[in-house]
Amino acid sequence: MPRFRQILDTMAPYKPGKAVAAPDGRSYKLSSNESPYGPLPSVIEAIAEGARQIHRYPDAGAIKLTEAIAERFDVPFGHIALGAGSVTVAQQLFETVGEPGVEVVYAWRSFEAYPLLADLAGVKSVLVPLVEEKHDLDAMAEAITDDTRMVFVCNPNNPTGTAVRRRELEAFLDRVPERVLVVLDEAYHEYVRDADVPDGLTFYRDRPNVGVLRTFSKAYGLAGLRVGYLIAQEPVAAAVRKTIIPFAVNHLAQVAAIASLKAEDELLERVERVVKERTRVREALIAQGWTIPPTEANFVWLRLGERTLDFAAACAEQGVAVRPFAGEGARVSIGSPEANDAFLSVAKAFPR
Ligand SMILES: *Cc1c(COP(=O)(O)O)cnc(C)c1O
Numbered sequence: 514m515p516r517f518r519q520i521l522d523t524m525a526p527y528k529p530g531k532a533v534a535a536p537d538g539r540s541y542k543l544s545s546n547e548s549p550y551g552p553l554p555s556v557i558e559a560i561a562e563g564a565r566q567i568h569r570y571p572d573a574g575a576i577k578l579t580e581a582i583a584e585r586f587d588v589p590f591g592h593i594a595l596g597a598g599s600v601t602v603a604q605q606l607f608e609t610v611g612e613p614g615v616e617v618v619y620a621w622r623s624f625e626a627y628p629l630l631a632d633l634a635g636v637k638s639v640l641v642p643l644v645e646e647k648h649d650l651d652a653m654a655e656a657i658t659d660d661t662r663m664v665f666v667c668n669p670n671n672p673t674g675t676a677v678r679r680r681e682l683e684a685f686l687d688r689v690p691e692r693v694l695v696v697l698d699e700a701y702h703e704y705v706r707d708a709d710v711p712d713g714l715t716f717y718r719d720r721p722n723v724g725v726l727r728t729f730s731k732a733y734g735l736a737g738l739r740v741g742y743l744i745a746q747e748p749v750a751a752a753v754r755k756t757i758i759p760f761a762v763n764h765l766a767q768v769a770a771i772a773s774l775k776a777e778d779e780l781l782e783r784v785e786r787v788v789k790e791r792t793r794v795r796e797a798l799i800a801q802g803w804t805i806p807p808t809e810a811n812f813v814w815l816r817l818g819e820r821t822l823d824f825a826a827a828c829a830e831q832g833v834a835v836r837p838f839a840g841e842g843a844r845v846s847i848g849s850p851e852a853n854d855a856f857l858s859v860a861k862a863f864p865r
Pocket residue numbers: 546597598599600601624667671698700727728729730731736739740741
């Protein structure tokens with residue numbers, strides 16, 4: 514029998530959001546925080562054109578895409594590290610700091626990929642419980658030891674949607690030693706409307722230990738193509754670039770991301786429609802008697818405790834796929850108005 518790493522026996526595998534269908538065939542996937550809109554014609558065109566090149570390896574350095582991101586955010590080219598989705602960039606970050614004995618601090622519950630990536634990189638996860646579904650930044654600062662090399666702050670937090678504010682984040686960053694890398698995972702940044710929730714890029718410019726993780730998967734609607742990036746000062750970005758698997762970001766992802774940046778106004782209009790739906794859904798749920806934490810992302814969080822799996826089953830019966838976390842609650846993505854109505858009608862009928 515071949516022998517494997519021990520951690521594989523205990524590691525919880527990543528569970529992707531499922532699609533479900535009602536007996537009448539209706540199916541609404543609100544389990545993966547995807548954009549409810551299909552790709553823009555201009556993006557499809559770029560992909561179709563790009564398809565003519567797929568007998569060639571992609572540009573390993575993704576030069577044109579990196580230039581486009583640098584220009585868009587007014588950051589130096591050398592401050593960008595790309596990956597096949599920001600999950601992969603997160604994996605690269607864990608590989609960059611990971612060594613036996615190293616600790617990485619993050620809130621829990623937060624993005625399900627973190628514990629998996631920590632286990633794979635062989636580092637110890639230090640989980641700091643959320644307080645009222647929000648990051649407890651004081652406790653996170655206190656959790657930092659001599660062995661800590663990285664802290665993840667998911668802002669807004671997946672799966673609760675809550676966001677940390679500028680002042681508290683600044684105070685936290687002031688407390689973190691410079692030898693500890695702070696990664697601000699801003700996968701849902703484009704959905705933030707609270708003016709007190711900071712843009713992480715405002716922190717990284719004068720803090721060499723801060724990196725900002727962004728993705729094309731959510732607001733830009735390219736989840737299926739896999740492209741995301743880190744923006745951080747040169748030493749951090751350069752270290753992360755060293756860990757990339759050659760040619761990880763494929764050509765179609767590169768051209769689609771460039772086309773998406775060109776079509777950003779159109780895409781952000783769609784984001785605005787999702788934000789309006791988010792307000793409608795949250796207010797409807799509150800009117801139904803639910804307690805829903807304020808959300809700055811494209812999903813809502815329902816505290817369901819022991820009833821979580823029953824709720825997910827009730828949703829599935831109506832063709833609505835949600836993301837349940839047994840014993841805790843369910844995360845429900847904001848979808849099309851029709852999908853949201855289907856979800857709201859299940860929520861209305863469910864005992865609370
Ligand atoms: C969705 C998500 C990501 C990004 O996913 P990719 O598709 O790999 O870019 C990263 N972080 C969080 C918190 C997410 O929810």
